[in-house]
Amino acid sequence: RTVYVNGEYLPEERATVSIFDRGFLFADAVYEVTSVLGGKLIDFDGHAARLDRSLGELGMSMPMEAEALRDVHHRLVAENGIEDGLIYLQVTRGAADRDFAFPEAGTAQTVVLFTQSKPGLADSPAAKMGLKVISIPDARWGRRDIKTVQLLYPSMGKMMAKAAGADDAWMVEDGHVTEGTSNNAYIVTGRKIVTRQLGQEILHGITRAAVLRMAREAQMEVEERSFTIEEAQAADEAFITSASSFVTPVVEIDGAKVGDGTPGKIAARLREIYLEESKRTAS
Template sequence: MSRVAYVNGQYHPHGQAMVHVEDRGFQFADGVYEVWSIFDGRMADFDGHMTRLHRSLNELRIDIPMSREALTRVLHETIRRNRVRNGIVYLQVTRGTARRDHPFPAEGTPPSVIVTSRSISASEAEAQAKKGVAILTQPDIRWGRCDIKTVGLLANVLAKQAAREAGAYEAWMVDEMGLVTEGSSTNAWIVDEHGKLRTRDTQANILKGITRTALMALIQQEKLELDERPFSVDEAKRAREAFFTAAGAFVMPAVSIDGTTIGDGTPGPIATRLRTLYLEQARRDAI
């Protein structure tokens, strides 16, 4: 089946979907995005992603392109037209098309809206989670507003590519103090050597992950001890467990960091349990 993309009010065959050469997302990475996981044709963590989208737009002073209701219809229709049962739907909003110039274009320039959707094999993701994945650490060279989900992802791309070339699934960014900030497209977690769950606080200008937020509620429900505090690479390598969270990865156990085996080299019980709980909730609450 051929895929379909929504671009600025129209649905196009995926291979023919285009934006203008002077779209500011293309010229300046002047835009934001969100990704929803899809379970049985429905979007998980819908409100959290929509709320973060509006915050990102407001932080960059990009006009909200349409009402929440209209945008929800577009997302659902894109999923339907692509016949996606399990996968993702991707939304990108840019400041629109205007003559290339660094300052904002004239007031009233309409934002560009792009939506795509594709299927992802649930069985392949489960196989990875049961085996666990590898992590490579990389220097964090990103800009200072990583709390905004912008399309300016070059540093993330370079980190992810370094991970793939090293045979790892994900890269964890490390600041100048040797502390892990977050993954190239995920939030980083460990169960430290004392058995306490750790993840970095979002005051450090890391992205407030929606899966991260949902997982924190489940952690509280399970009465697990959580410490929102930075951890070093050395602490991560000594940890009982390591894992990361994201809309596409859910809760993904990691079994090595820079070649160092974590725990006994298999996915830990806490990460495995949290993945099960998250997937149950996400499927139940998807819209």
């Protein structure tokens, strides 16, 4: 596999990053994951805009213009022959002598991109079967709107879910669901789609923004507010969204079936609409 590191395209075995990199020592880094379907990027503009925002919130700037970044994505897709898969991008504050204070302005950022081939990404078994989730306390830091690489707690959450025989975890703060370990969380009550309002408590999902826009365009009712696990267990449907899972139904929460315990109609419809429109506008 060819990967991108600081301006160079290299075989992955030859790609290296300093042990003093602040991404490694302090998780002082942000990332994006963009999906690829049919060799094209899904919502690249959304991911580039969020990258710019995440970097800005941490006092960093874009390593290159969005169009140049798109070219890097395209070159990796082409060189690695990616039909369906993901592109991971990480930008760190760079390598400097270990110190909590940020290094001097002008320290070169580290920029890494790599591809992951995922044949059949858009027809995963989870889309048909639905996911089982458990609830866990949200023990992450308070700026979840910045897409940093501090993913240890979400990683532990996935392991807790696995240990409990489930697929994923929904995190709960002050009695209300924030989001999934790597996705945004939704319920459907009546015909209304409910998902948590934006704020510093959750990541502003690029898929979330697209799905809510498409739902409104299809005359579906959307309400942005927080909800409890009890409300979710009593809902007609539940689902998640993310760049890598698109729209995926949730059929069980803490052992309680959602609806009749099978994927819901509205989630299925939204997945269809999302995939159709995203492929049509892919770049």
